[in-house]
Amino acid sequence: MSDMTNRPVNRKIVLVEHVKGQVKPEHFRLEEEEARAPDDGEVLIAVDTISIDAFIRTSLNDWEGLHTQTPIGGVVGTLNVGRVVESNSDALAVGDAVTGGLGSQTYATVPAATVQKIDDSLPLSTYLGALGLTTGLTAYFGMLQVGQVKEGETVLVSGAAGAVGSVAGQIAKIAGAKKVIGIAGGKEKCEFLTGTLGFDGAIDxxxxxxxxxxxxxxxxxxxxxxxxxxxxxxxxxxxxIRERGRVAICGAISQYDDHLNVKGPSLYLRLAERYARMEGFTVMHFMDQYGKAYADLSEWLKNGKLKVVEHVEEGIESFPIALQKLFTGGHMGKMLVKV
Ligand SMILES: NC(=O)c1ccc[n+]([C@@H]2O[C@H](COP(=O)([O-])OP(=O)(O)OC[C@H]3O[C@@H](n4cnc5c(N)ncnc54)[C@H](OP(=O)(O)O)[C@@H]3O)[C@@H](O)[C@H]2O)c1
Known part of the structure; x- marks a missing residue:
């Protein structure tokens, strides 16, 4: 427990208007306020890093979708890592490193039970990237459980130079795929796939x-x-797709700017012709297996089989531009904002 009389200033990015089409910096505003003191069972956390994820875009519409909507004037919902700076809970002490949904801000006062303590012998950002729910774990379950990749197979990954795609392709190789091909935008990203990440081929x-x-x-x-x-x-x-092939629907980033008019596949009958299947998922469907995923991903990180690539934008004010870049493709690997 601690008492902090001079409470820090929280700098927060709030939504100015709901987003139609492309997300742009003018949809957001930076505001400042005194960080709120923690009530019983709460902690005040200094945010270290914000995970920039595609789901954020779908939380900025003016209608309710899969993800909780951000109200006008509200802090944008994000996944984060940070450190406890004031505690009113027996569960967490000052200095503890945590991960959870803390939002697009520099300080967050939340119930201790809503965040998870993490081991800070690793860089904290690892819990948003390689070991992150929306990156490492998503790629892990999508490739191994939904894609069910087997030794000797040929694998294609779209959005391959991004956060999930870059990990998914590497996991396919670890699982013994013979050939992993990535699709990405631009020569530099294609060279990154075959040069840095060990993909066997790349398509621009x-x-x-x-x-x-x-x-x-x-x-x-x-x-x-x-x-x-x-x-x-x-x-x-x-x-x-080959006979008995598998299509894992992780996301459809080309469609998020007009979510109510998603363009579906016109060649879906190939599934019937080739006795293939297409299956969608969210990482949350595999909650009961997170422990095994953390263990495997941590092992691959330690023994160098899995490379972590991060794109870090500096400062809370860079949140809007980082989010815009996620959709225009101005990054490789995991997009993060270090606040
Ligand atoms: N199912 C789940 O539980 C789950 C969880 C997390 C994320 N996801 C999904 O995973 C996908 C990747 O998310 P991420 O966070 O890893 O983002 P990311 O791949 O790091 O960034 C998005 C990338 O998508 C590419 N892109 C954007 N618009 C495109 C278009 N019209 N056509 C082709 N490529 C386009 C851009 O790369 P280029 O430069 O190559 O265009 C951009 O770098 C998203 O669809 C997201 O919704 C699903």
Missing amino acids: YKNENVDARIKELAPDGIDVFFDNVGGEILDFALDN
């Missing part, structure tokens, strides 16, 4: 014919397609 969807390149790189077809993007890329993958 902004400058190449995706269908022709899949056929060239995987002439016998695709066993597992891990999809982060949706739209026409999903159709190209379906056209090249």
Whole structure:
């Protein structure tokens, strides 16, 4: 327990108007206030890093979707890591490192029970990236449980240079896939996939014919397609799916700006023709297996099988631009804001 008389100033990014189409910096405003003192059972946390995730976009609409909506004037819901600076709970002490949903702000006063204590022998940002719910764990369950990748198979990943995609492709290799091909925007990202991450091939969807390149790189077809993007890329993958292939629908980032008019696949009959299947998931569906996922991902990190790549924007004021960049593709690996 501690008593802090000079409470710090909380700098917070709030929503100015609901977002239609592309998210832009003008949708947000920076405000300041005194951080609230923790009530019984609460802690005051200094936020260290904010995870910039695609789900944030779907929480900025003016209608209720899968994710809780941010009200006008409200702090944007995000996943974070931070340290306890004031405690009114026996569960957490000053200095403890924690992860949880703390929002787009520099300080958060929350019930201690809503955050999880983490081991700070690792850099805290690891709990948002490689060991993060919306990154490492999502890639893990999507590739292994939904994609059910097997030794010797050919795997295609869209959004491959981003947070989830870059981990998903590496997990496919760890699981013994013979060939892992990534789809990403631009030459630099494609070189990153094959050079830094060990992918066997890369397709630049902004400058190449995706269908022709899949056929060239995987002439016998695709066993597992891990999809982060949706739209026409999903159709190209379906056209090249193999007999008994699996399509894991992780997300459809090409569709989030117009969520009420999502363009579905027109080639879904390939699933019937090839006795293939397409299955969607959220990471929350695997809550009972998080322990095993943490253990495996931690082991792969330690023995260097899994590379962590982070793109860090500095300062809470960079939150809006970082979120915009997530959709325009201005990063590789995990997008973070260090506050
Ligand atoms: N199912 C779950 O539980 C779960 C959990 C977390 C995330 N997700 C999903 O995983 C996906 C990736 O999320 P992330 O946080 O890892 O983001 P990310 O991949 O780090 O960033 C998004 C990337 O998507 C690409 N992109 C954006 N618009 C595109 C378009 N129109 N066509 C093709 N590519 C486009 C951009 O890369 P380029 O430069 O290559 O275009 C951008 O870098 C999202 O769909 C997200 O919703 C699902």
